[in-house]
Amino acid sequence: MELLPxxxxxDDDSTxxxxxEHLLQDLQVCQEILVALNGQRALDLLQTRxxxxxxxxxxxxxxxxxxxxxxxxFLEAYMQLPxxxxxxxxxxxxxxxxxxxxxxxxxxxxxxxxxxxxxxxEKVLELLRRYFTQYLPPANQLG
Amino acid sequence: xAAALLVIVGLLSYQSSGQLVxxxxxVSHTQVVLLRLENxxxxxxxxxxxxxxxxxxxxxxxLASLRTAxxxxxxxxxxxxxxxxxxxxxxxxxxxxxxxxxxxYARLDSNAAGSRRQAPAVASLxxxxxxxxxxxxxxxxxxxxxxxxxxxxxAQAVRFGRVLxxxxxxxxxxxxxxxxxxxxxxxxxxxxxxxxxRRIVDQQVTLQAFLDASPDGINVFExxxxxxxxxxxxRLRLLNPAAEKTVGITAHDAGRWMSExxxxxxxxxxxxxxxxxxxxxxxxxxxxxxxxxQRWLRVTAARAHRFLFVAFADVTARKQQEQRVLYYQQxxxxxxxxxxxxxxxxLDGEGRFLDANQTALDFAGxxxxxxxxxLRRYAGLPPIWTLPGVVPRxxxxxxxxxxxxxxxxxxxxxxxxxxxxHLDMSVKPVQGENGETLFLLAEGNNITERKRAESDLxxxxxxLAATTADLHALSQTLELRVQQRTQLLEESRARxxxxxxxxxxxAWTSRPDGVITYYNRQWAEYTGVSAEALLQxxxxxxxxxxxxxxxxxxxxxxxxxxxxxxxxxxxxxEAATGDYRWHLVRAVPLHDHDGAIVLWVGSNTDIHAQQxxxxxxxxxxxxxxxxxxxxxxxxxxxxxxxxxxxxxLRKELQQxxxxxxxxxxxDMMQQSVNRFRRTIGHMTDIVKLEKYYELPIVSIxxxxxxxxxxxxxxPQLAATNGQLEIDIAGKPTVNFAQKNLRSVVFNxxxxxxxxxxxxxxxxxxxxxxxxxxxxxxxxxxxxxxxHLTPARQRKLFGLFQRLHDHVEGSGVGLxxxxxxxxxxxxxxxxxxxxxxxxxxxxYFPQ
Numbered sequence: 001m002e003l004l005p006x007x008x009x010x011d012d013d014s015t016x017x018x019x020x021e022h023l024l025q026d027l028q029v030c031q032e033i034l035v036a037l038n039g040q041r042a043l044d045l046l047q048t049r050x051x052x053x054x055x056x057x058x059x060x061x062x063x064x065x066x067x068x069x070x071x072x073x074f075l076e077a078y079m080q081l082p083x084x085x086x087x088x089x090x091x092x093x094x095x096x097x098x099x100x101x102x103x104x105x106x107x108x109x110x111x112x113x114x115x116x117x118x119x120x121x122e123k124v125l126e127l128l129r130r131y132f133t134q135y136l137p138p139a140n141q142l143g
Numbered sequence: 144x145a146a147a148l149l150v151i152v153g154l155l156s157y158q159s160s161g162q163l164v165x166x167x168x169x170v171s172h173t174q175v176v177l178l179r180l181e182n183x184x185x186x187x188x189x190x191x192x193x194x195x196x197x198x199x200x201x202x203x204x205x206l207a208s209l210r211t212a213x214x215x216x217x218x219x220x221x222x223x224x225x226x227x228x229x230x231x232x233x234x235x236x237x238x239x240x241x242x243x244x245x246x247x248y249a250r251l252d253s254n255a256a257g258s259r260r261q262a263p264a265v266a267s268l269x270x271x272x273x274x275x276x277x278x279x280x281x282x283x284x285x286x287x288x289x290x291x292x293x294x295x296x297x298a299q300a301v302r303f304g305r306v307l308x309x310x311x312x313x314x315x316x317x318x319x320x321x322x323x324x325x326x327x328x329x330x331x332x333x334x335x336x337x338x339x340x341r342r343i344v345d346q347q348v349t350l351q352a353f354l355d356a357s358p359d360g361i362n363v364f365e366x367x368x369x370x371x372x373x374x375x376x377x378r379l380r381l382l383n384p385a386a387e388k389t390v391g392i393t394a395h396d397a398g399r400w401m402s403e404x405x406x407x408x409x410x411x412x413x414x415x416x417x418x419x420x421x422x423x424x425x426x427x428x429x430x431x432x433x434x435x436x437q438r439w440l441r442v443t444a445a446r447a448h449r450f451l452f453v454a455f456a457d458v459t460a461r462k463q464q465e466q467r468v469l470y471y472q473q474x475x476x477x478x479x480x481x482x483x484x485x486x487x488x489x490l491d492g493e494g495r496f497l498d499a500n501q502t503a504l505d506f507a508g509x510x511x512x513x514x515x516x517x518l519r520r521y522a523g524l525p526p527i528w529t530l531p532g533v534v535p536r537x538x539x540x541x542x543x544x545x546x547x548x549x550x551x552x553x554x555x556x557x558x559x560x561x562x563x564x565h566l567d568m569s570v571k572p573v574q575g576e577n578g579e580t581l582f583l584l585a586e587g588n589n590i591t592e593r594k595r596a597e598s599d600l601x602x603x604x605x606x607l608a609a610t611t612a613d614l615h616a617l618s619q620t621l622e623l624r625v626q627q628r629t630q631l632l633e634e635s636r637a638r639x640x641x642x643x644x645x646x647x648x649x650a651w652t653s654r655p656d657g658v659i660t661y662y663n664r665q666w667a668e669y670t671g672v673s674a675e676a677l678l679q680x681x682x683x684x685x686x687x688x689x690x691x692x693x694x695x696x697x698x699x700x701x702x703x704x705x706x707x708x709x710x711x712x713x714x715x716x717e718a719a720t721g722d723y724r725w726h727l728v729r730a731v732p733l734h735d736h737d738g739a740i741v742l743w744v745g746s747n748t749d750i751h752a753q754q755x756x757x758x759x760x761x762x763x764x765x766x767x768x769x770x771x772x773x774x775x776x777x778x779x780x781x782x783x784x785x786x787x788x789x790x791x792l793r794k795e796l797q798q799x800x801x802x803x804x805x806x807x808x809x810d811m812m813q814q815s816v817n818r819f820r821r822t823i824g825h826m827t828d829i830v831k832l833e834k835y836y837e838l839p840i841v842s843i844x845x846x847x848x849x850x851x852x853x854x855x856x857x858p859q860l861a862a863t864n865g866q867l868e869i870d871i872a873g874k875p876t877v878n879f880a881q882k883n884l885r886s887v888v889f890n891x892x893x894x895x896x897x898x899x900x901x902x903x904x905x906x907x908x909x910x911x912x913x914x915x916x917x918x919x920x921x922x923x924x925x926x927x928x929x930h931l932t933p934a935r936q937r938k939l940f941g942l943f944q945r946l947h948d949h950v951e952g953s954g955v956g957l958x959x960x961x962x963x964x965x966x967x968x969x970x971x972x973x974x975x976x977x978x979x980x981x982x983x984x985x986y987f988p989q
Contacts, residue, residue, distance in 0.1 A: 013784065015788070019787035019788060019791065022791060096776060118786060118787055
């Protein structure tokens, strides 16, 4: 089975990151899991990897409310990065508020999907089913 | 004897002189014939000479002369023909002469047509010579004959002239004077005859040319006193081309009678007129309509000897124009005369009506044929004339007018229909060139209407004067009453002011247009400024600047609509502390009997403490909302994390052996997490409720909405066998926010099923009806029911309050329903009976 090259988790709550990282490892869907505590750190990490010639993450799960640089600001900044022959990245917002007016802010941003927190096995698999069919883990791991 | 002799002599003289004149005429006639003959001969000679010249030289000039001579010859021959019409012998000779001339000209033509170089045959020339000789012979015979005639006629004339004096001399031996006279007369005649002979020759020639050239038609008739008609008739002798055209006769008609050519001369009397011209010598000029050609002709007739010269000119165009003008003028005159509303009559000095226009005739009851009758003879005619004084007054006016005065007077007449009529009469003389009175012009203007209007006006004026007097009296009465009322009003006002002074609030009054007329004592105390200064300076200086514009707007709105001012809150500066304090301003309009506003009465109540408290409460409320929002949001992440950690722990424990109780503890922890999560969900709902405060109000189909909600509740309905009874015919639609109505109905229906009575199948009745300004939605169940005390009722709708613990509940549902209803200006009521059921009534403002 082929694995996604990398998935990035961006959340200011390290416990959440710990749980989500554990969840992804458990599913065995990617070679590498990148974790950043806010948007700014995520940007720095992405640029460092780019300079090192490391592959960009195929999926980025980003929280909305974060100090320093929140989810929306991160997406804004990401769009400003110099255009590279990067492979398509799927951006998924993780929301805890469900308030629709928050979402009106992202009309112009490259958001692929929005998920309610918390992240679960089912939600991750649904994402893979929708956007990364070839990376689906074997059926026996879905339990 | 001498007289008789004288008469005989006279008669003889007259007759002989007539014969002499006749002879003289014939002499001159012969002279003309001779002259014309000479002309013909000389033309033939001219032609001959021209031919010769042409043959010798070949010059075109000669040929032209030949043609001229040839052209001129036929008219001369025609003239000769007509001149000798009375002489058959000469006519025959003329025919021969014409033939010879024709043949000679033909010969000349053929000679000239041959080549000039090629000399004509001698025979041809000889023939021409012979012809010319023949011509000359014939011409001289003609001349000889005419000469003989001339000689004979002259001799005749001379004989008469010679014999007659001798004869008369013999007879008038008794009176030498008479003889002498006769002799002298004869002598004179002879000399005149000789002169005439010469003149006539000239005149005859010019006459014909003149006649031919004249544009007027000219006929020359010979007078025959003994002709076919009474008084004589005329024979046509000469006419010109214009006459042929104008009256349609030709040269062939020469010699015919006038009465035969123009029969109309008899009936029209023109024949008699011409006879008159002949007998008197007075020339005649007249115009008549010539029937055969439908033309107007102007005729001038004059006598010359025995001849009547008649000249015609076509004047049809002028005549028609004149007739048109005449007709038009006649119409104009008639129109003015007959159709004017004025009565007009012409009278002569005797009072006879010469003429009267139609208006006058109609008015006086007269017929047109009555004009011409004398004034005094109108007595006994229509009643108009019978009123006393009418006729005498008119007669007097006529007398004065005849003396040159213009008379004008008013008169009262009674018309044929019995109506009395006022006339403004005037009679004035119309004078001729020498100042003599020709006739009188009487005019009458009907001024009955004007008179009536004048008298009406007078009556109105009197009435007006009377009314004015009444009015004056009335106004005095009113003034008195007003004074009394004013006094009463002043007293009432004073009482009112006392009242306003007594109340603790700041009070004021205003005119309907918003101008403040009074401030009470409390104003002066509060603002530190006297009421007079406030009235002058205005309240605007003492209100908080931020509140000025809204207050003015609300006040203006109240003045415009007349609606009382009820809920106006604003800040006013207190002089004692320098602080702005909140006031509630109220104003009500006072109306008079007709409903018009006469006065506004207003009061400012100090609500500063309440206002501050309310603002404080609002702030606290807002903080609470914010707190709930933040709490619900911020608690979500840790609870999620706990849940995730629990899952991880569960997996860890599965891999390693663990005490049996671990699984139980994990399950209880999971339950706690679930409860925590649900609570957070409800808190989020309440926060949302606040945010949905301003949803749009729409008209909602209640049946569809209930159907939707019962779809969502299908599991519960199925599990409980619950029944819904719906009766919304009284009010099928409700105006509300869609989302909120759905939420409210869902809550009530699900509660009705949740708190069912275990001993019976749940039956839920939903009714909707109108009650005043509200739509009332009732949800009645047959469930557990409650014993409701006021305290329990408060608890029922309280947040997180639960009255039953046997069923799962959050204590949020009814709180939300109440909040939704109250936010929208409605309310919720509840009735309940333990073990019977509960009825919720929702009041929606419509």
